[in-house]
Amino acid sequence: MEKIEVCEKMRRKILYISMCMPFDKAFHAGGKTFNYYINSFANDENNEITLIAKVLPDEEKFIETVNSKIKKYLVATPKQGLHKCISYAKSLNSKYNPCYKYGNVLTKEIYDQIEKKLHILQDEGYRPDVVILEWTSMLLFIEQVKKYFPNAKYVASEHDVSFLGYLRKYEKAEGFLDKKIKKIAYDSLKYHELNAINKCDLVVTHNLKDKKLLIKNGVETEKTDVIVPYYDKFSVTKREPNKRDIIYYGAMNRIENSTSAIWFAENVLPRLADCKVRFIIIGNKPPKELMNMANDKIIVTGFVEDPSLYFEHAMCLAAPLLLGAGIKVKIIEALSSGVPVLTNDIGIEGIDAEDGKEYFHCEKPEEYEMVIRKIISGEIDTSVITSNAKRMIEEKYNLENSSKNYRERVYQLVENRGK
Structure with a gap:
């Protein structure tokens, strides 16, 4: 008994604060990355993991699937009645004020609930060795934590x-x-984001480009590191491209995905009117504007449990990103699955791929058109490009190594406490 108590005291106490809950069927790339890394910490028997996280209504059914080794304190926006009205009223400033210090992603209601959970933990005598703030919205809350x-x-x-x-x-x-x-x-968020980062002992970006951007903006090199974002390795055992289907893949409730799909449908697809091609848009919660475009040449699938079949037969993936920042996991997934990728500066940023070797760089509608026509005609041998891309992903985006390095970096912080 005495030996067990000593072991318990020696366990590392790690507190996660997150804007979403970790579960295997997470609806977006960031959620999948979060789920992968928090589980790598939780499955280390020398760690005690506590989590404060927001739960969205469509995530509630997955609460019981969260790793049982994680102690959960969950928060949510009130759904009805007086509490909902009060929540909405007190959160107006946090939703619409461009200078709101915590950004406009989470409402004041959620931050208030998180603070109540922090108070409960403190009263229970909980003292974490490390606090991991997941996503910028939680990072901005660092002073309160x-x-x-x-x-x-x-x-x-x-x-x-x-x-x-x-x-x-x-x-x-x-x-x-x-x-x-x-x-x-923009000015407000940049000031508060960099200020919060400088209060941290370690900041991990999800691609090298973002690390360089932070260093360029005055963040100490020594406190920065890079982790590989989680990406699904689809079971594409044999590629049989049909030279007809151009796919776009991503969560369609995110404006950077829906606007990009609409741009391609409006600006590139008409230029291929003489070709027997289809544009297949794969992803959950497509907006009404996108749904209204659906016809025999524009297929809007909505949520797809396993997009492997689309990856197996797609001629290519086109991703003309107009907005967004950070690494685009859908690009990594397509590259690793052997699907030829056509994308632009925003789509490829943070991914160490070379134009013409591992992917095709396109910015203008005519550039997308030209590459697609060359694929259809056979002028471009996509097998060489896709082989290069798969090898590059295997070499540079190793999740197991990334997870091991991340854990070691965090454990070093614990050892250095008080120094």
Whole structure:
């Protein structure tokens, strides 16, 4: 009994604070990455993992599937009645004020609930060795968290550098007022995001490009590291491309995906009217505007449990990203599955691939058209490109090695506490 108590005292206490819950069927790439890495920590018997996380209504059915080794404190937006009205009223500032210090992703209601959970943990005598803040929205809350656990080490998991995404929204804004508001939001988020990062002991980005961006903006090189984002390895055992299907794959409730799919449908597909091609848009919760475009040449699938069949037969994947920041996991998944990828600067950023060797770089509609026509005619031998791409992903995006290095870096923080 005495020996067990000693072992319990020696376990590392790691507190995660996240804007979503970790479960195997996570609906988006960031959720899958979070699930992979928190489980790698939870499955180490020398760790005690505690989690505070927001739960969305469509995630509730997965609560029981969360790793039982993780102690959960869950928060959610009130669904009905007076509590919902009060929540909405007090959260107006957090939703619409471009200078709101925690960004506009999570409402004040959620931050208030998170703080209540922190208070409960503190009253229970819980003292974490390390606090991992998952996503920028949680990173921005660091000052409040530190009031409860001032002696912990702090890690920021930056799925993407959010102020870069805000910069792109500002640059693409039209109209004086819209541009002015987005410029204010960008300046505010950049200030608060960098300020919060500098309060951390370690910041992990999900690609090398974002690490370089943070260093360029004054973040100490020594406190930065890179982890590989989780990506599904689809069971594409044999590729049989039909030279007909152009696919786009991603969560369609995210504006960067839906606007990109619409752009391709409006600007590239008409240029291929004489070709027997289809544009297949794969992803959950497509917006009404996208659904209204569906016809015999534009297929909108909605959620697909296993897109392997589409990957097996697709001629190529086209991803003309217009917005967003950070690494695009859908690009890694397509490259690793042997699907030829056509994408632009935003789509390929953070991925160490070479144009013409592992993917095709396209910016303008005519560039997408030209590559697709060459694939159809056989002028381009895609087997060489896809073979190169699969080898590159295997060599440079090894999840097991990344997980091991991440854990070692965090454990080193625990050992250095008080030094």
